Amino acid sequence: MTEGGDDAVMPATSGGTAESPSGPRLDVVAIGNALVDVLASAKDEDLDGLGLVKGTMALVDQARSESIYAAMGPATEASGGSAANTAAGVAALGGRAAFLGRVADDGFGMAFTHDIRSIGVAFDPTPAPAIPGEAVTGHCLVLVTGDAERTMATHLGVASDFGSVDLHGGHLSSTQVVYLEGYLWEQPSAKAAMREAIEVAHGNDAAVALSLSDPFCVEHHRAEFLELLKGDLEMVFANEDEITLLFGAPDFDAAVGAVTETGVLAVLTRGAAGCVVVTAAGAVEVPAVPVERVVDTTGAGDLFAAGFLYGITNGLSPEASARLGGLGAAEVISHVGARPQADLRALAVEAGLFS
């Protein structure tokens, strides 16, 4: 399937036309926290005053979420969630994607469901009872500073109840790739569900990909993530900090060496410095797509993953897939919000990545 001949990466059916009883095989099933982003501009000193660390995501309870919100400026709301953004990006490129995640029966849940479906992603949330004030859809307060960096405080709401019951719909047995969000590893029931998803995926010739999501996820789950790399994963997505932290490596090059030894396809993003793709054939550097003005980096990694996954499941080489990832990331950092606004497919055609 790929130019490099690393045919162990994708199952034999990848890029093919195998169909499930319910329709064509999916490219990607993404599993993650269903969140609505609440985006506002902020100054560096606002972050300090709120005790937030720039560029990171913190999990907060409802009370802390409310106090941060009260200190934020006028905001806009847009659907988010890391793996959900990736699923949206795959669909925006013309791919077949489904999302598994949990929302409540409230306004944010309605908006999340509308937005992901309307971009073409299959999403059938587990019905949840309406318990006003108790069961809320997760939301992520995103403070965007003048340098386009985003600092996030997430109140998971019902997303933290994600479990095996949410793996419904039959999507897992009819997809080329199952993409797991590292953030979900925080919750025991979600972790159990993801281990179940890995088994179902492998039982159905699907590849499993994990995003390391955030340095704090790597810190919390380092041993388990390293264990997953020994047979449970076919792909791993990480940025420079996350992969270096995972292997306790002295620098990025050492981390590249360490991940190469695992035999897992690794997609390692480095912001403006581009990306390194590690396959059985070795490591390839792919430059970033230049952006006229970076407005808001929210979703950059998610859309990089979307482009890469679309490419790899549709016959592109890992290198070309990384170029498609770079295109998705460049589009999403050019505006406020973590979902694509431009026609990604048209941009990819324009860039000569496919016709």
Place this chain on the structure above:
Amino acid sequence: MTEGGDDAVMPATSGGTAESPSGPRLDVVAIGNALVDVLASAKDEDLDGLGLVKGTMALVDQARSESIYAAMGPATEASGGSAANTAAGVAALGGRAAFLGRVADDGFGMAFTHDIRSIGVAFDPTPAPAIPGEAVTGHCLVLVTGDAERTMATHLGVASDFGSVDLHGGHLSSTQVVYLEGYLWEQPSAKAAMREAIEVAHGNDAAVALSLSDPFCVEHHRAEFLELLKGDLEMVFANEDEITLLFGAPDFDAAVGAVTETGVLAVLTRGAAGCVVVTAAGAVEVPAVPVERVVDTTGAGDLFAAGFLYGITNGLSPEASARLGGLGAAEVISHVGARPQADLRALAVEAGLFS
């Protein structure tokens, strides 16, 4: 107060430092529908398919709102509401503004309240009981076409229950201007409240301004609006279509002639053709502020009114106030959403309108 000597426009206390027991006199109290905008891109044929008329606002019930939403693409949410946008613009310029309107105890209500307060507008909504699924905060589905024109379908929700009880907080007796949204004239209880607000305003030396809001409002309430111009209003805001329709005039120039005879200060916007301000001293044309790329015209009229009202209540001439209005409109049409995102005050200083 103004260069043109039209001292009948503003009450004697305008521009002064009179203070109410609760603090300094406000510049503007705005009364209108409290709405959250749900914005999505659309094509002209989408509007046709949904039976919507481009550039207009339609009031719809919950069922129709849901069916339009289901047909819309991925959306973002941002606080809106015509008069609320105007209050936000006055505050963004450094003015003292309050807003009166009704929200429900739901996610949209929470976002609306947060956003308008965080920009500096006084807003203390009447406490409403939580009745899930029945009492929802009003929302406006905004379909933005490629030409940056917006077409709106509004489900008023609890905004339609606005009444005298919502005129609380003492703001009406301590403001230079009370600004009324024409849209509210649709609802009997809101209309009664606005007539009450006019009396309180005049009893406290405040000027009363009415926005004609939309051609459909003018069609529905033409006789009443004409009656209001005979003593109830000191200012009227309208676009070309609205003012021409109001007077049944053959063209815009005839409408300018007709409004001149009323003696009411008229602020008449004409999109890219700028604005005509009609005072006792005559009509003055003010060109529009050029915009590099018009992205979304939602809020253009609201922010024009904001700039004008800030200017006229802070010692600027009607002409300079109209320039400030043009600046507000230019900022808001340069991005998606109906509230200012840039520092309006800094833009006004840059433009030499004040130091």
